[in-house]
Amino acid sequence: MTALLVAVGYYLGARLGLGLSLVEENVTPLWPPTGIAVAAFLLFGRSLWPAVAVAAFAVNLPISEGLPAALATAAGNTVAPWVAALLLERVGFRRQLDRLRDAAAVVFLGALASMLISATIGSLTLLASGAIEVDRLPSAWAVWWTGDAMGVLVVTPFLLSLALFRELPPWSPVRWAEAVAVLATLTAVSLAAAYSERQLLFLVLPVVGWAAWRLQLRAAAPAALVAAMVATWSAARGLGPFHHGSLLEQMLTLQAFNACIALTSFIFAAMVTERMRAAEDRATRDHTIATILQRSLLPAGMPEVPGVTLAARYVPATSDVQVGGDWYDVVPLPGGQLGLAIGDVAGHGLTAAATMGQVRMAVRAYALQEPSPESVLTGVHRLMTDLGMPDMVTLTYLLFDPVTGSLRLSNAGHPPALVIDAGGRTSYLESAMSPPVGVTAHAAYPEVEHVLAPGTTLVLYTDGLVERRGVSIQEGLDSLARLATEHAEDGLESLCDLLLGSLLGDDGVQDDVAMLVLRTVSLVDGPLDVRLEAVPRSLRLMRATLRHWLRAADIGSADEHDILLACGEACANVVQHAYGATPGVMEVRATLVDHGVHLSVRDRGSWRPAADRGGGWGLQLMRELMDSVEVLQDPEGTEVLMRRTVDTGGGA
Amino acid sequence: MTDLATVDAEHAPGECAVRVAGEIDLSNARDVLDLVTRLVPEETRRVVVDLSGVDYLDSAAISMLFRLAETLTRRRQELRLVVPDASPVRAVVRLTQLDRVVPVTSSL
Numbered sequence: 001m002t003a004l005l006v007a008v009g010y011y012l013g014a015r016l017g018l019g020l021s022l023v024e025e026n027v028t029p030l031w032p033p034t035g036i037a038v039a040a041f042l043l044f045g046r047s048l049w050p051a052v053a054v055a056a057f058a059v060n061l062p063i064s065e066g067l068p069a070a071l072a073t074a075a076g077n078t079v080a081p082w083v084a085a086l087l088l089e090r091v092g093f094r095r096q097l098d099r100l101r102d103a104a105a106v107v108f109l110g111a112l113a114s115m116l117i118s119a120t121i122g123s124l125t126l127l128a129s130g131a132i133e134v135d136r137l138p139s140a141w142a143v144w145w146t147g148d149a150m151g152v153l154v155v156t157p158f159l160l161s162l163a164l165f166r167e168l169p170p171w172s173p174v175r176w177a178e179a180v181a182v183l184a185t186l187t188a189v190s191l192a193a194a195y196s197e198r199q200l201l202f203l204v205l206p207v208v209g210w211a212a213w214r215l216q217l218r219a220a221a222p223a224a225l226v227a228a229m230v231a232t233w234s235a236a237r238g239l240g241p242f243h244h245g246s247l248l249e250q251m252l253t254l255q256a257f258n259a260c261i262a263l264t265s266f267i268f269a270a271m272v273t274e275r276m277r278a279a280e281d282r283a284t285r286d287h288t289i290a291t292i293l294q295r296s297l298l299p300a301g302m303p304e305v306p307g308v309t310l311a312a313r314y315v316p317a318t319s320d321v322q323v324g325g326d327w328y329d330v331v332p333l334p335g336g337q338l339g340l341a342i343g344d345v346a347g348h349g350l351t352a353a354a355t356m357g358q359v360r361m362a363v364r365a366y367a368l369q370e371p372s373p374e375s376v377l378t379g380v381h382r383l384m385t386d387l388g389m390p391d392m393v394t395l396t397y398l399l400f401d402p403v404t405g406s407l408r409l410s411n412a413g414h415p416p417a418l419v420i421d422a423g424g425r426t427s428y429l430e431s432a433m434s435p436p437v438g439v440t441a442h443a444a445y446p447e448v449e450h451v452l453a454p455g456t457t458l459v460l461y462t463d464g465l466v467e468r469r470g471v472s473i474q475e476g477l478d479s480l481a482r483l484a485t486e487h488a489e490d491g492l493e494s495l496c497d498l499l500l501g502s503l504l505g506d507d508g509v510q511d512d513v514a515m516l517v518l519r520t521v522s523l524v525d526g527p528l529d530v531r532l533e534a535v536p537r538s539l540r541l542m543r544a545t546l547r548h549w550l551r552a553a554d555i556g557s558a559d560e561h562d563i564l565l566a567c568g569e570a571c572a573n574v575v576q577h578a579y580g581a582t583p584g585v586m587e588v589r590a591t592l593v594d595h596g597v598h599l600s601v602r603d604r605g606s607w608r609p610a611a612d613r614g615g616g617w618g619l620q621l622m623r624e625l626m627d628s629v630e631v632l633q634d635p636e637g638t639e640v641l642m643r644r645t646v647d648t649g650g651g652a
Numbered sequence: 653m654t655d656l657a658t659v660d661a662e663h664a665p666g667e668c669a670v671r672v673a674g675e676i677d678l679s680n681a682r683d684v685l686d687l688v689t690r691l692v693p694e695e696t697r698r699v700v701v702d703l704s705g706v707d708y709l710d711s712a713a714i715s716m717l718f719r720l721a722e723t724l725t726r727r728r729q730e731l732r733l734v735v736p737d738a739s740p741v742r743a744v745v746r747l748t749q750l751d752r753v754v755p756v757t758s759s760l
Contacts, residue, residue, distance in 0.1 A: 334655040334656070335655070536677070536678045536679035537679050539677050539678060539679055539710075540656060540675065540677065540679065543675070543677075543708065557740070561740040561743065562743065564708065565708070565710060565743075565744060568677060568708070568710045569710060569711055572677065572678045572710060572711070572712060575678060576678070617711035617714065617715075617747075617748055618711050620747075621711055621744065621747060621748070624747045625743075625747075
């Protein structure tokens with residue numbers, strides 16, 4: 001099928017070429033079929049040569065002096081483009097013609113060198129068949145050579161450019177409009193020049209330059225084809241600029257013009273594409289580095305904290321330069337509280353990402369030292385001022401106690417946090433606002449306190465979530481609140497996905513978005529179920545959580561102490577013996593059954609028998625403190641089940 | 653001082669009283685032991701470790717106290733612990749029989 005199309009295309013191209021001949025039917029300044037053959041070999045492979053050979057024979061038979069002459073000419077016309085394609089492939093030619101070297105390869109190897117073959121075979125055949133005398137051989141050779149070469153220079157890039165419409169990203173309507181405009185202008189200018197008695201052909205060049213500069217090969221190659229066709233047609237008719245002068249003069253003018261047009265179009269287009277790609281590569285590299293840096297500076301995961309579920313997202317901007325600077329963090333504090341931060345460093349790119357990393361670590365360090373919001377923000381402010389960091393940082397920092405639900409917050413110029421209560425009602429935390437960190441010389445960071453009831457969701461985010469071009473921030477905030485109400489029942493992960501999906505739209509992310517979502521989970525309604533990292537510092541958090549639960553269940557203090565100690569011993573065993581070098585989790589579950597507490601401490605590790613460390617009192621203490629202790633081992637890990645009757649309803 | 657427990661000492665001629673408050677567990681027992689050992693001068697005869705302010709003491713903390721007793725015995729120092737009768741840690745001291753090795757009183 002392809003072969004048939006190529007053959008037909010070749011034949012029609014030849015008819016067109018003959019129609020453009022200057023004298024009778026054998027001095028043709030532009031021979032399109034050669035260009036068609038080269039393009040066909042480059043696009044579909046050189047194995048298509050039989051199609052070209054047959055078509056070339058069909059073209060040459062009626063205009064040659066006999067069958068052998070037609071065969072010889074057809075052979076020359078097939079071998080030349082075949083060699084052209086071979087040479088181009090050998091030098092690593094890219095048919096996208098998007099590098100200067102590809103453009104140069106087409107000119108020197110594809111056109112000038114390869115067409116020596118067809119010109120030599122063709123002109124010698126003319127001589128041998130008696131069509132021309134020896135004295136006309138040089139001029140016949142020259143006309144043949146330039147005609148074939150022009151065919152390659154003008155037609156091949158055009159056909160290759162057509163393939164690009166399928167391979168490259170499609171043009172926007174605006175680009176299409178520009179392409180139509182440039183071709184219309186070019187046709188008008190070419191025709192005007194063709195009919196004018198004055199030498200106005202050079203006026204075409206800037207238009208071809210426009211096409212190459214703005215739209216590259218996809219517009220430049222068609223433009224060159226149109227310009228060359230019009231000029232050649234006008235020369236064939238002896239119009240305008242070709243009205244006077246000898247055949248040689250006409251030929252020289254035309255070939256010089258066509259060569260200029262062809263070279264300007266695709267060499268210029270290749271240079272522009274090359275430079276654009278270099279700039280794009282640079283931008284892509286910066287974007288990638290900033291994204292990687294940004295991601296590596298964000299928390300790798302969310303900590304396990306009893307009493308809350310957490311989810312977080314970071315979405316880098318799609319645009320090359322807008323990445324970087326947004327962050328969130330969750331800092332588990334020694335007392336079982338949580339420090340939560342969300343912030344945005346003004347500016348984008350590598351600098352913003354780097355500053356973000358420093359500020360994030362500063363927040364962590366200050367939080368561990370003195371976790372109050374006021375002190376953390378003051379610390380970060382002082383650090384930024386002392387270091388002379390030029391950036392402006394908006395930052396909301398919260399100190400949250402999962403056991404009591406108490407929340408202390410201070411907001412330095414950041415969009416307000418959204419609270420969604422268990423019933424789906426939303427409110428923004430708009431108090432305790434202060435200017436962004438690092439802006440003013442002396443800053444005060446007021447705090448506000450809230451209590452989050454169980455089932456409350458807190459959404460912290462950066463401005464990219466609510467700010468969009470053409471939409472006011474208030475509209476963004478309203479949409480966020482509305483979506484949050486509608487999806488208050490969703491799990492946190494799907495809530496995150498939904499908010500991002502709905503608010504960011506489909507047309508790319510204009511600005512980074514960081515999002516941190518926290519939901520409070522009741523620690524006292526029903527059984528207690530907590531998962532903690534099996535490390536020593538988790539023990540205290542486990543006790544705080546269990547203590548809170550036992551008190552809410554009205555269990556007396558003597559029972560409370562014993563249960564806490566038994567559970568602490570079981571957990572300490574998990575910490576010390578359940579896992580190897582990589583820590584796992586421990587799961588503590590407590591249920592109230594009639595007048596008893598059932599306690600389960602589970603690990604997912606291969607239990608090592610308790611080493612004789614710590615006196616080995618762990619299990620013994622558990623047995624003393626509780627009514628019953630069972631140690632169940634299964635392939636997944638170990639579970640310690642403990643029961644104890646308790647006094648409820650009064651202190652011990 | 654660790655963030656879970658505080659340790660401070662009061663020196664009198666021939667006697668040193670170390671007050672520990674807070675919670676002692678696997679995560680900070682070694683730190684507390686180091687602090688207490690450092691705060692007790694070698695030449696002091698009598699050492700009192702006051703656990704009145706301690707709300708939680710696990711078996712890691714108990715073995716820390718055993719080790720402290722050993723160290724002080726080697727240094728020819730006398731150790732006494734103060735654990736009030738109503739203290740939440742009274743039970744664990746009794747269950748581990750720490751009070752058989754180290755004298756425990758309910759007040760200073």
